[in-house]
Amino acid sequence: MLEIQILRDEKDRVITGLKKRGFTEEKLLIIDQIIDLDDQRKASQTHLDGLLNERNTLSDEIGGLFKSGQKDEANQLKIKVQAIKDTAEATETELTKIKSQLDNLLVLLPNIPHSSVPSGRLPEDNIVYKEWRADLPELAADALPHWELAEKYNLIDFKLGAFITGSGFPLYRGKGARLQRALISYFLDHAHRAGFEEIQPPLMVNSDSAYATGQLPDKEGQMYHMEKDDLYMIPTAEVPLTNMYRGQIIAESDLPIKLTGYTPCFRREAGSYGADVKGLNRVHQFDKVEIVQFEHPSRSYETLHHMLDHVAHLLDSLELPYRILHLCGGDMGFTSALTYDFEVYSAGQRRWLEVSSVSNFETFQANRLKTRYKDEHGKMQLVHTLNGSALALARIVAALLENNQSAEGIRIPEILIPYTGFDFIGVGN
RNA sequence: GGUGAGGUGGGUGAGUGGCUUAAACCAACGGUUUGCUAAACCGUCGUACUCUGAAAGGGGUACCGAGGGUUCGAAUCCCUCCCUCACCGCCA
Numbered sequence: 001m002l003e004i005q006i007l008r009d010e011k012d013r014v015i016t017g018l019k020k021r022g023f024t025e026e027k028l029l030i031i032d033q034i035i036d037l038d039d040q041r042k043a044s045q046t047h048l049d050g051l052l053n054e055r056n057t058l059s060d061e062i063g064g065l066f067k068s069g070q071k072d073e074a075n076q077l078k079i080k081v082q083a084i085k086d087t088a089e090a091t092e093t094e095l096t097k098i099k100s101q102l103d104n105l106l107v108l109l110p111n112i113p114h115s116s117v118p119s120g121r122l123p124e125d126n127i128v129y130k131e132w133r134a135d136l137p138e139l140a141a142d143a144l145p146h147w148e149l150a151e152k153y154n155l156i157d158f159k160l161g162a163f164i165t166g167s168g169f170p171l172y173r174g175k176g177a178r179l180q181r182a183l184i185s186y187f188l189d190h191a192h193r194a195g196f197e198e199i200q201p202p203l204m205v206n207s208d209s210a211y212a213t214g215q216l217p218d219k220e221g222q223m224y225h226m227e228k229d230d231l232y233m234i235p236t237a238e239v240p241l242t243n244m245y246r247g248q249i250i251a252e253s254d255l256p257i258k259l260t261g262y263t264p265c266f267r268r269e270a271g272s273y274g275a276d277v278k279g280l281n282r283v284h285q286f287d288k289v290e291i292v293q294f295e296h297p298s299r300s301y302e303t304l305h306h307m308l309d310h311v312a313h314l315l316d317s318l319e320l321p322y323r324i325l326h327l328c329g330g331d332m333g334f335t336s337a338l339t340y341d342f343e344v345y346s347a348g349q350r351r352w353l354e355v356s357s358v359s360n361f362e363t364f365q366a367n368r369l370k371t372r373y374k375d376e377h378g379k380m381q382l383v384h385t386l387n388g389s390a391l392a393l394a395r396i397v398a399a400l401l402e403n404n405q406s407a408e409g410i411r412i413p414e415i416l417i418p419y420t421g422f423d424f425i426g427v428g429n
Numbered sequence: 430g431g432u433g434a435g436g437u438g439g440g441u442g443a444g445u446g447g448c449u450u451a452a453a454c455c456a457a458c459g460g461u462u463u464g465c466u467a468a469a470c471c472g473u474c475g476u477a478c479u480c481u482g483a484a485a486g487g488g489g490u491a492c493c494g495a496g497g498g499u500u501c502g503a504a505u506c507c508c509u510c511c512c513u514c515a516c517c518g519c520c521a
Contacts, residue, residue, distance in 0.1 A: 045479055049490040056490090059502040063447040066501095074501080081501045249476090370477095380476085 001214075001368045002109050003382075004038050007031055017112035020119040020329030030105055037102045044095040051088040055081055107217065111364040113329045114301075114338040121330030129340060130312075132321040137347045137403050145348040146398040147279030149405055150176065153425050156397075158279070168269075168284035170394070175425050179400075179412075180287060182419035183393055184262050187289035187314065191390060194310055196260035196291055201240030203263055204231040209243040212369045214335045224266050233266035237290035238387045245294060245371045250383060252373045256303060257294040260390070262287065279398060281353065286394035292387045294371060297362070300384035304338065304360045307388045311342055311356050314391055317415045320399055321345040323352065337362045344395065348402030353395040358388030 007014055015028055058081050065074035118127050150156035155176025161169040172180050192198055210216040210232050215223060224233035234240060241259045250257065265288050280286070291310065295303045308324065315322045327339040336359040343352035363382040366372070372380045404411040409426035417423045 042479070045490080049479065052491085053489055055501080059500095060447075062501050067447080078501045085501085 001106055002111070002364065003367055004034065004106070006112070007034060014112055017329075018109070020113045020117055021110055021332070022121045022330045030108065034102065034105050034109075037098060037105065041095065041098045041102060044091060044098055048088060048091045048095055051084055051091060055084050055088065058084070110334045111337050111361065113332065114360070114362075116326070117332065117338055118326065118328045119330075120328035122328075123331055125328035126325040126331055126341070127328070128323055129326040130324040132323055132345065134321070136321055136345050139347045139402075139405065140407070142407075143348050143402070143405060145279065146346070146401040149348070149401045149410065150279070153410065153427065155179070155401070155425070156280070166284070168282070170280065170283055170285075175420075175422060176397075178420055178422075179397060179416075179425075180393060182416050182421075183391075183396060184287060184289060186416060186419050187391055188260065188262055190310070190314060191260035191289065191291055194258075196258040199237075199241055199244070199259050199261040201234075201237060201244075201261055201263065203234055203240075203266075205234055205239050205243065206231060209239055209246070212246050213239050213242050213365060214368065215239060218334055222268050224268060234263060235267050236265050236288065236389075237261040237263040238292060241290060241292040242365065242369065242385060242387070246369045248371055249380070250294060250371065250373045252296070252375060255294060255296045255373060255383065256299070259292045260289060261292075262289045264288075265392075280394040281349075281398065283394055286392060288392045289390050290387060291390045292385070294366075294383045294385055296373070297381070297384050300360050300362065300386060301338075304340075304358065304386055307358050307386060307390075308340055311358060311388060311390050315342065315344065315355075317413070318396070318400065319413050320396070320403065322355075333357075333359065335359075335361050335364050337364065342391075344399040346395075346399040346402045348405065349398075353399060355392050355395045355399075356389040359386065361385045361387075 002014075011031065014031060018028060058077055062074045062077050062081070065071075065077070118125060120126070144152070147156075147158065150158070153176075154174055155172065157171045157173060158167075161167075161171040164171065188198060204226065207216060207230060210223065215232070215235060219235070223235055226232070240263075241261050244259070245257070264285055266285055269282060269284065291307060293303055293307070312322075312324070322342055322344045325341040325343065327336075327341055332339045339357055339359040341354050342356035342358070344355045345351075346353050362384050365385045366382040369385070371383050371385070373383055375381050400413070401410055404413070409424055412420055412423045412425070
């Protein structure tokens with residue numbers, strides 16, 4: 001959620017930023033509506049505070065009168081207070097209404113893109129920030145997509161997953177399951193070496209948490225909801241990890257706070273069909289290692305680039321061709337100020353698959369989280385939050401299987417062998 | 430799931446309707462004293478919103494798990510919910 005003060009103080013930057021996200025002149029009117037409502041809120045608040053002040057003063061007097069036995073005078077005052085209370089009640093109702101209108105508008109505003117963010121609305125408008133230098137791998141004509149490889153070598157059983165649960169819930173088995181476990185361990189170890197504290201969070205969260213990180217109300221339909229207990233299955237570890245510091249005041253010297261966690265992620269992903277969703281390309285449940293940071297505003301962009309290096313190192317070491325995209329305003333997530341996507345080239349399908357998204361949210365998330373620190377002048381400041389996937393497993397597995405296939409089987413990258421305990425997947429395993 | 434006891438500031442903990450502006454102690458921070466450490470003493474010590482002021486600051490309002498209610502007035506009384514602890518039941 002944006003701070004209203006930013007709308008007032010840096011209106012030009014807000015307008016330029018929102019235009020990058022494709023806001024029309026008409027949609028930009030919301031800014032003035034918000035400022036206007038905020039003015040009303042202040043006036044109403046001041047009015048109410050004045051009334052309550054009067055009530056408190058008179059109540060004190062009544063107490064004094066009763067004590068000195070002046071009952072009649074006290075009862076006189078009671079009548080007066082009653083009138084003030086009625087006005088106060090009406091004012092409070094009005095104030096509540098204004099606040100909720102204000103809130104309803106404010107949640108419609110996405111984060112202001114960083115000045116470097118390219119404008120544009122479509123994926124084609126994203127700018128390639130860094131690209132695989134060598135030639136992309138060319139496979140034999142009879143090379144297979146990963147879903148066929150997974151079946152051939154008995155690594156993933158999509159049908160059985162669908163039978164047990166539904167489509168989009170793959171069942172990994174044998175070396176397929178062990179490869180998953182190896183990747184998770186490798187990613188966590190790498191994060192650990194980079195100074196991230198490892199967390200095993202709850203996989204369900206309450207609605208307060210989902211609101212705080214912005215999944216609600218924006219993406220309600222994308223989360224699985226347990227109605228009876230009003231809990232949501234997490235779509236990413238970002239939600240529980242970031243909420244660890246909801247409402248917290250962090251000592252400035254404790255920044256940055258670096259967290260990592262492996263969790264399954266659950267996404268309903270309504271409205272996607274066709275080749276895009278085949279195999280592991282898009283599933284309802286997948287595994288991911290997430291990295292999250294709470295950072296001092298002065299260092300958040302430096303940190304963002306460290307996180308890029310972190311993810312790039314993982315992909316390099318897995319010998320996977322990848323490119324980094326600098327997302328355009330329209331393709332960025334609602335809460336992000338700057339996002340880089342990592343895409344891995346999956347040779348069997350001859351397509352790029354998104355495997356990581358690394359973002360700086362600046363204060364947008366922290367504002368709703370109310371995660372702050374005290375600066376050197378003792379003033380409260382919102383922290384910057386950042387996060388990234390390091391990495392999302394399902395599509396990495398897809399790319400590994402496809403890119404490393406030969407007629408005999410699938411080669412395991414060197415770096416993973418200590419984790420898998422095998423270096424090759426062949427027929428009959 | 431059942432029964433019981435609880436939830437007060439960074440921590441411990443007092444507070445059963447107005448004398449609370451939430452005591453006291455501890456921790457933290459600043460200072461004085463001292464040869465250093467320590468101790469003693471003095472001071473500071475919440476958050477949000479808002480008004481005022483150039484600023485330093487000052488005023489007001491709200492907040493004692495959350496939300497409602499009673500009352501002129503609620504940390505205190507009532508209702509609902511959440512959480513914690515103990516025991517019982519069930520259970521990996």
